[in-house]
Structures are given as structure tokens and as C-alpha cells.
Amino acid sequence: MARARIVDPEEGPRSKRGAILVAAVERFGGDGYENTKWSEVADRVGIGQTALYHYFESKAHCLLTIMRLELQRSHDQFVEATTGETEPVEELRAAVRSAFAVTEQEIRQMRILQANMSLLANPRKSEREETERVAARQLVQMVERDWTNLLMRGMAKGAFPVRDTHTLGLAVLGMIVSVWRWYRPTGAIPLSEISEMIEGCVVRMVAE
Amino acid sequence: MARARIVDPEEGPRSKRGAILVAAVERFGGDGYENTKWSEVADRVGIGQTALYHYFESKAHCLLTIMRLELQRSHDQFVEATTGETEPVEELRAAVRSAFAVTEQEIRQMRILQANMSLLANPRKSEREETERVAARQLVQMVERDWTNLLMRGMAKGAFPVRDTHTLGLAVLGMIVSVWRWYRPTGAIPLSEISEMIEGCVVRMVAE
DNA sequence: AAACAACCTGAGTTCAGTTCAATTTGACTG
DNA sequence: CAGTCAAATTGAACTGAACTCAGGTTGTTT
Numbered sequence: 033m034a035r036a037r038i039v040d041p042e043e044g045p046r047s048k049r050g051a052i053l054v055a056a057v058e059r060f061g062g063d064g065y066e067n068t069k070w071s072e073v074a075d076r077v078g079i080g081q082t083a084l085y086h087y088f089e090s091k092a093h094c095l096l097t098i099m100r101l102e103l104q105r106s107h108d109q110f111v112e113a114t115t116g117e118t119e120p121v122e123e124l125r126a127a128v129r130s131a132f133a134v135t136e137q138e139i140r141q142m143r144i145l146q147a148n149m150s151l152l153a154n155p156r157k158s159e160r161e162e163t164e165r166v167a168a169r170q171l172v173q174m175v176e177r178d179w180t181n182l183l184m185r186g187m188a189k190g191a192f193p194v195r196d197t198h199t200l201g202l203a204v205l206g207m208i209v210s211v212w213r214w215y216r217p218t219g220a221i222p223l224s225e226i227s228e229m230i231e232g233c234v235v236r237m238v239a240e
Numbered sequence: 241m242a243r244a245r246i247v248d249p250e251e252g253p254r255s256k257r258g259a260i261l262v263a264a265v266e267r268f269g270g271d272g273y274e275n276t277k278w279s280e281v282a283d284r285v286g287i288g289q290t291a292l293y294h295y296f297e298s299k300a301h302c303l304l305t306i307m308r309l310e311l312q313r314s315h316d317q318f319v320e321a322t323t324g325e326t327e328p329v330e331e332l333r334a335a336v337r338s339a340f341a342v343t344e345q346e347i348r349q350m351r352i353l354q355a356n357m358s359l360l361a362n363p364r365k366s367e368r369e370e371t372e373r374v375a376a377r378q379l380v381q382m383v384e385r386d387w388t389n390l391l392m393r394g395m396a397k398g399a400f401p402v403r404d405t406h407t408l409g410l411a412v413l414g415m416i417v418s419v420w421r422w423y424r425p426t427g428a429i430p431l432s433e434i435s436e437m438i439e440g441c442v443v444r445m446v447a448e
Numbered sequence: 449a450a451a452c453a454a455c456c457t458g459a460g461t462t463c464a465g466t467t468c469a470a471t472t473t474g475a476c477t478g
Numbered sequence: 479c480a481g482t483c484a485a486a487t488t489g490a491a492c493t494g495a496a497c498t499c500a501g502g503t504t505g506t507t508t
Contacts, residue, residue, distance in 0.1 A: 044485065046474075064358050066274070070465060081465085083487050091465070147358040149421060150272050199429060199437045206418025207411055213357060214410060221407060229407045233445045240444060253503080276494065290498085291456050299496070406450065 036136070038101055049087045051077045053101075054137075056094050061140030065095055065148055089160045095148060096156075096164035102141040103171035107132075110178045120186030121239060127182060128234050131208050132227035142212040179205050182236060192238050204234050246309055246345070257295045259285050261309075262345075264302050269348030273303055273356055276348060297368045303356060304364075304372035310349040311379035314339075318386045328394030329447060335390060336442050339416050340435035350420040387413050401448050412442055 038057065039050035057078040059068040070091040071081040088094040113130030117123035134142065154171050156162040180201035186192040211226060246265065247258035263284040267276040278299040296302040321338030342350065360377050364370040383398040388409035394400040398414035419434060 044475090046486070048486085063362060066359075067362055079486090080488055082467085082489080086486060124468075133327045150355040151274075154271060154275055196429075196433070196437060199434055200441070202422060203415055203418070203438060203441055206421070207415035210411070210414025210418055213414070221404075225404070226407055229404060230411060233408070233411055234443045236448060254455070256455085277494095288457055289496085290458080294455060295498075353469090 038098075038141075047087070048077055048079060048083075052084065052087055052094065053098060057098055057137060057144065058142050060095065060098065065091075065144065091152070092156070093158070093161045093164060095144070096151070096161055096168060098141060099145050099148065099152070100164050100168040100171060102138070102145045103168055103175060105138065105141075106131075107171060107175050107178060109128065110175065114178075114182065120182075120191035121235060123182060124186065124235060125231055126233040127179070127209065129227060132211075132230070136217055139217065140214070142209070146209055146212045156205050172198060174202060176205060180229055185230055186238070193240050200238065204237065207233065209236055245428060246306075246349075255284055256287060256291075257297070260292060260295055260302065261306060265306055265345060265348050265352065266302065268306065268352045268370070273299075273352065297366055300359070300364070301366070301369045301372060304359070304369055306349060307353045307356060308372050308376040308379060310346070310353045311376055311383060313346065313349075315383050315386060317341075318383065322386075322390065328397055328399035329443060331390060332394065332443060332446060333439055335387070336416065336439040336443060337435060340419075340431055340438070343398070344425055347420065347423070347425065350417070350426075354417055354420045384409060384413060400446050408446065411447065414420070415441065 038053045043049050052073060055073050057066075059073055059076065062068075070084065073094075074081040074084050084094075088097065109130050110127055113126045113133075114123050116214060117126050149172075151173065153166055156165050159213055180197045183197045183204075184193075187194045187197065208230060211230065215226065216225075217225065251257050260281060263281050266396045267281055267284065270276075274395055278292065279289040281302075282292050283400055288442075298306065317338050321334045321341075322331050325334050338423065357380075360373055362378075364373050388405045391400060391403075391405045391412075393404065395402045416438060419438065423431065423434065425431075
């Protein structure tokens with residue numbers, strides 16, 4: 033399972049698309065999307081701001097692309113972590129652990145995704161932006177289904193008490209992703225500890 | 241305990257500050273802050289856009305005010321719901337239930353708060369905006385402390401197994417507020433059911 | 449009814465994001 | 479290795495929404 037990388041090998045040899053995405057992740061993740069001037073991203077890459085429009089239709093189009101790539105990665109990583117696991121509780125634990133097995137760049141991407149999630153609610157005027165938005169929305173639903181399906185399988189096997197899988201799945205997912213709103217790599221609590229805490233919480237929540 | 245109301249009785253009789261806040265909550269909560277033109281809020285109130293600057297220094301200042309008021313209300317409601325309760329599990333249940341005992345306007349305010357939380361991270365250039373931001377930040381910490389303190393009391397009494405209260409508190413709070421990202425009053429699942437589900441989840445998470 | 453503060457406005461400014469019309473670069477072909 | 483062409487880049491101009499300014503109106507107070 034090839035995870036979605038931010039640098040696409042399909043690009044031409046002198047394309048700066050990957051470099052723009054990397055720079056945008058750094059700036060959007062650091063100071064926030066609204067707080068970052070689109071021209072600053074150009075500066076960081078070492079091109080004029082107009083050159084950005086050769087690769088992205090707009091600043092929002094770049095943001096939506098980052099979000100879509102991160103959602104794709106999250107989904108892929110979930111599938112990678114859970115396939116082969118047959119014991120429901122172990123599958124659940126593996127899914128939670130994989131959600132926290134991320135690089136620093138991926139943490140920034142998760143933060144960008146969470147901070148700008150509401151952008152996916154309303155339609156976009158331009159076509160390419162709308163394409164990315166719809167793709168991202170579908171991936172959100174796919175990730176939600178990843179979790180609800182896992183819970184459903186566990187309930188069907190009798191490993192978890194039967195509850196409304198939709199609400200429970202969203203609650204589990206909501207708790208996990210809420211971490212990216214406050215976690216900073218420089219903070220006092222290491223991510224491994226957070227991961228273990230959340231893993232325990234999720235198991236107790238679901239399995240009684 | 242007088243809860244923070246969006247319409248402040250301190251205002252002069254012909255002040256439109258309350259009307260602006262109500263209109264802004266409706267528009268920011270409906271289409272999102274970025275998607276809403278500041279002039280649309282003026283139109284809805286029935287004044288020219290320049291008149292808005294008599295009450296708020298900027299569009300962001302208005303948003304920050306809405307967020308601060310909502311945080312104050314959340315905190316007040318938490319205190320109101322938990323005072324007098326001595327049994328830790330019941331206190332926890334009461335706190336969760338109170339978090340979902342909200343009006344439709346308050347739901348919109350919670351949605352606005354959650355969607356724009358990252359605005360509180362970076363300092364603002366203008367003084368009045370910065371004042372609101374700092375006040376909101378402190379209220380966020382106060383609400384976080386409300387939850388961690390509740391958990392600490394429960395652990396001290398032996399009602400909950402001892403765990404890291406900070407991480408656990410943020411996890412509980414994160415799960416609760418994540419509901420406002422997807423819940424819509426028109427949706428299939430009534431809020432009462434969601435509240436019960438989350439209440440159960442929180443109790444199992446914390447109490448083993 | 450004079451004074452004054454609260455409230456409001458139309459015209460103009462700013463600035464980040466974006467468009468346009470053209471030019472440069474460099475990989476590939478014959 | 480010269481010529482070709484799409485990919486990549488650019489400076490200058492445009493746009494639109496947030497905001498400023500220099501006054502004008504309203505209504506309360508004494």
C-alpha cells in the first residue's frame with residue numbers, strides 16, 4: 033500500500049509543485065492558513081508569487097490539496113495497520129496506535145486539516161477547487177466508515193457491546209483527532225504517552 | 241449564576257451591538273467566518289458597513305467577542321451544573337449532560353468557536369482584538385481546568401482510577417466538543433441520543 | 449434649546465489574492 | 479547540436495472586501 037506522499041513522482045523534473053506543498057505545509061501549519069501570505073510561500077520556494085498559479089489555481093486550492101493528501105494518507109495508514117488483524121480489540125488498538133505513528137510533517141498536515149475542516153462544508157466557485165473539496169469530503173466519509181466498520185465487525189463478533197456505530201465511531205475519531213489541536217512536539221508530554229492514554233480510553237469506551 | 245448573554249444590558253438604548261452579534265452568529269455559524277462578508281452582517285442589521293466600526297474594531301474583533309462570550313457561557317454552565325454534586329460519577333454525568341443542554345443559537349456559537357479555535361494561537365496586532373483573544377485563551381484554560389479538576393477530585397476520592405488528569409481531561413473535552421463539528425439540528429440523530437452516548441463513553445473512559 | 453455624546457454615512461484607501469500578456473528555460477527531436 | 483515547444487516564470491495591472499476618514503445626524507440631558 034503506497035501511502036500518498038506530498039511529493040508526487042509524476043511531476044516533471046523542474047516542477048516545483050512538491051516544494052510549494054512542503055513550504056505551504058510548513059507555513060500553514062506554523063502560523064495558520066489565514067495568517068500566512070500566499071506570497072510568503074512563493075518567497076520560501078524562491079519563485080515570484082505569480083509562478084504559484086502555474087501549479088495551483090489559488091491559495092485555497094493548495095490548502096484543499098494538502099488536506100486531501102493528508103486524508104488519503106490517514107485512510108491508507110488505517111487500512112495498512114488493520115489488515116490481517118482478526119481479533120477486534122487488537123484491531124482497534126492497532127488502528128489507534130497507527131493514528132499516532134506519524135512524522136512531524138504529518139502532524140503539521142493533521143493540524144492544518146483539523147483547523148480548516150469547515151472549508152469542506154461549502155461548495156467552491158472554481159472547478160479545480162471544487163474537485164479537491166469533493167474528493168476530500170469523500171475521504172472524510174471513508175475514514176469515518178473505516179472506524180464505524182471496525183466497530184461493527186467487533187460488535188458482530190460479540191467482542192464489543194452493541195451500540196450506535198455511527199455516533200460511537202464519530203466520538204472515537206473526534207477524540208483522536210482532537211489531539212492535533214493542542215499537541216506540539218515541544219510540549220511536556222511525549223506523543224507515545226498520549227497515544228497509550230487514548231488507546232486505553234478508546235478500548236474502554238467501546239468495549240466496556 | 242448569571243450566564244453570559246450575547247445581548248449585554250449594559251448597552252445604551254439605541255445600541256445595535258447585540259443585534260450585530262446575533263446577526264454575526266447566524267452568518268458565521270451558517271456559512272462560516274471566512275465565507276461571510278462583513279458587509280452582509282451590516283445589511284442584516286440594517287446599517288451601513290461603516291457603522292459596524294462604531295461597535296467593533298474589525299470583523300475579527302467581533303468573532304473573538306463571540307468566541308469569548310461562548311467560552312464564558314460554557315464555563316458558567318459547567319459550574320452551575322456541577323456545584324452541589326458530591327458523588328464523582330454523578331458530577332461527571334451532570335457535566336456532560338450540561339454540555340449538551342444548549343439552545344440552537346448556542347450550538348451555532350459552539351460551532352463558530354470550534355471552527356475558529358486556532359485564531360487564539362497567534363497574537364493580534366490591534367489592542368482590543370488582543371484583549372479579547374487573551375481573555376478567550378484564559379477561558380479555554382479555565383474550561384480545561386474545570387474538567388481536569390473534576391477528574392482529580394474523583395481520583396482523590398477513589399471513584400476513578402488514577403491517570404494523567406491533563407491528558408485525560410483534554411481527551412474528554414475533545415470528544416465532547418468534536419460533536420459540534422458534525423452535529424446539525426436537522427440531522428437524523430437527536431441531540432439527546434448523542435448526549436447519552438457521549439455520557440456513557442466518558443464514564444467508561446474515566447471510571448474503567 | 450444648547451450642548452454633547454452616541455450613532456451613522458459616502459467617499460476614498462489599502463492590501464492580499466489574482467489575472468494578463470508576454471518572456472525565459474531547458475528537455476527532447478531530428 | 480540547432481530548432482522546437484511545452485513547461486515554467488515574470489512585472490505590471492486589476493479586484494474586491496476590510497478598513498479609514500472627515501464629517502453629518504440623532505436623541506438625551508440639563
